[in-house]
Amino acid sequence: MTQGLIRTLVGVAVAATFVGSAVAQDSKVADELAKYREALADGNPADLLEVKGEGLWAEKRGPKNASLEQCDLGLGPGKLDGAYAQLPRYFKDTGRVMDVESRLVHCMMTLQGFTKEQATKNWFSKPGTESDIEALVTFIGAKSNGMKINVPATHPEEARMAKVGEYIFYRRSGPQDFSCAICHGQDGKRIRLQDLGNLTTQEGAGVAMKTWPSYRVSQGAVWTMQRRLIDCMRQARWPEPYYLADSIVALQTYLQKTATGTVMETPGIKR
Amino acid sequence: MKLKFALFGVLTATVALPALAQTKPVEPPGGRYAKEAEQIFRDSFRADNPKYWMTRIEQDETMRTCGIYRDNPPRKIGQQLEKLNRATIRYPVDGKLIGDWKEGEKLAAVGTGGHIGFIQPDPPGRVRGGNCYACHELAKKELAYGTIGPSLSHYGKLRGNSEEIIKYTYDKVYNSNAFTACTNMPRFGLHNWLTPEQITHIVAFLVDPESPVNKD
Numbered sequence: 001m002t003q004g005l006i007r008t009l010v011g012v013a014v015a016a017t018f019v020g021s022a023v024a025q026d027s028k029v030a031d032e033l034a035k036y037r038e039a040l041a042d043g044n045p046a047d048l049l050e051v052k053g054e055g056l057w058a059e060k061r062g063p064k065n066a067s068l069e070q071c072d073l074g075l076g077p078g079k080l081d082g083a084y085a086q087l088p089r090y091f092k093d094t095g096r097v098m099d100v101e102s103r104l105v106h107c108m109m110t111l112q113g114f115t116k117e118q119a120t121k122n123w124f125s126k127p128g129t130e131s132d133i134e135a136l137v138t139f140i141g142a143k144s145n146g147m148k149i150n151v152p153a154t155h156p157e158e159a160r161m162a163k164v165g166e167y168i169f170y171r172r173s174g175p176q177d178f179s180c181a182i183c184h185g186q187d188g189k190r191i192r193l194q195d196l197g198n199l200t201t202q203e204g205a206g207v208a209m210k211t212w213p214s215y216r217v218s219q220g221a222v223w224t225m226q227r228r229l230i231d232c233m234r235q236a237r238w239p240e241p242y243y244l245a246d247s248i249v250a251l252q253t254y255l256q257k258t259a260t261g262t263v264m265e266t267p268g269i270k271r
Numbered sequence: 272m273k274l275k276f277a278l279f280g281v282l283t284a285t286v287a288l289p290a291l292a293q294t295k296p297v298e299p300p301g302g303r304y305a306k307e308a309e310q311i312f313r314d315s316f317r318a319d320n321p322k323y324w325m326t327r328i329e330q331d332e333t334m335r336t337c338g339i340y341r342d343n344p345p346r347k348i349g350q351q352l353e354k355l356n357r358a359t360i361r362y363p364v365d366g367k368l369i370g371d372w373k374e375g376e377k378l379a380a381v382g383t384g385g386h387i388g389f390i391q392p393d394p395p396g397r398v399r400g401g402n403c404y405a406c407h408e409l410a411k412k413e414l415a416y417g418t419i420g421p422s423l424s425h426y427g428k429l430r431g432n433s434e435e436i437i438k439y440t441y442d443k444v445y446n447s448n449a450f451t452a453c454t455n456m457p458r459f460g461l462h463n464w465l466t467p468e469q470i471t472h473i474v475a476f477l478v479d480p481e482s483p484v485n486k487d
Contacts, residue, residue: 164308167301168311172330173328175464177457179342185342189419191405191417193417240388247315
């Protein structure tokens with residue numbers, strides 16, 4: 001017990017030294033940390049988006065002037081509690097494995113009558129342009145807060161997508177020879193000062209998956225898992241998959257399957 | 272039930288025996304869906320991607336093989352890949368493999384450049400660096416270093432700056448897979464990410480006794 005405490009104290013001291021020096025060296029880091037604290041003091045900015053999402057969910061919109069309240073995210077029409085935590089999953093009506101965003105867009109099209117283009121036009125926010133999808137996904141995600149991620153991928157189509165995701169996870173290409181596994185296949189590594197999770201383990205994948213959607217301080221916006229993974233591809237210097245691409249749904253299936261059993265803590269707040 | 276168990280035992284033994292001699296065989300990622308998975312990955316990009324961008328999802332033999340073995344190929348296959356990669360190394364025209372450590376120090380810190388796509392590409396002409404600090408400890412004064420690669424602190428102090436060490440260092444940065452197949456480290460020279468001249472600067476940053484890597 002005492003030893004554990006000492007270890008923790010030493011750990012904190014070491015961490016403080018690191019942060020301290022990094023701040024002294026790089027004022028940008030200092031600015032970011034300041035933004036972090038500010039955000040944390042006021043609560044997670046994603047909370048506002050969650051409230052907005054709740055409103056959008058119930059609001060009659062689109063050519064069919066309908067709400068999303070009958071949307072089936074896998075647990076039955078309108079059943080939201082725990083829905084995010086069990087996605088992606090296979091849907092009989094479309095014959096596809098869908099993640100929360102694909103399913104949400106499907107509902108916006110079938111229930112509200114939006115075209116795919118209308119529904120996905122602002123799939124992520126930009127300065128001055130808000131994203132309904134971000135708000136809705138934040139709201140839906142929060143309805144799984146405290147629940148266990150549960151994607152056993154037992155349906156053959158889900159099992160297939162999990163395997164496709166695994167393939168992509170290890171696939172190397174591009175001018176830096178990257179794959180997801182290069183940075184996320186080992187325990188206890190860092191890139192610069194940023195800790196990297198080992199996404200091939202339940203613990204690592206759990207830490208990564210449980211906090212999304214997440215408010216990203218460096219971006220000043222909430223990011224959905226689609227946005228997160230598409231940006232991973234950018235960081236790997238690959239071209240960018242299109243929104244809702246099967247490769248991204250497959251990666252999510254692989255990661256959620258690995259993370260299954262981890263308790264959701266969303267919306268998160270990150271660097 | 273008993274028969275099943277016995278069968279399982281025989282099967283396990285058959286698989287395990289050659290495994291003892293070699294690295295433990297691991298299922299290639301994607302298993303029986305690997306071929307489909309490759310197609311799904313390729314079909315996930317917009318049709319209006321410039322051709323040059325799309326070349327970045329092409330794989331050479333090394334990339335493909337490393338993927339199949341989850342970056343841990345059997346030694347024999349690893350050696351073949353290393354040979355293949357050794358043959359790609361090119362040197363600066365003047366033959367000088369050690370450049371200016373101050374230039375190398377700058378390149379080691381630069382992590383930008385080379386990002387493409389429609390959402391957040393780098394502006395044209397953005398400087399590309401080696402981004403060495405992302406993965407390695409180098410000069411003591413830089414505390415924001417990553418740990419994916421080994422610490423290179425005191426690299427030259429520990430190894431000296433003989434011709435062999437200089438050549439090894441150049442070769443390693445140019446094509447890391449010439450020495451360790453499927454290492455995490457990019458092949459900076461092979462991909463023209465860094466020019467041969469830039470690599471000589473990084474070599475200097477590592478081995479020059481005056482470089483901060485070898486001070487303190």
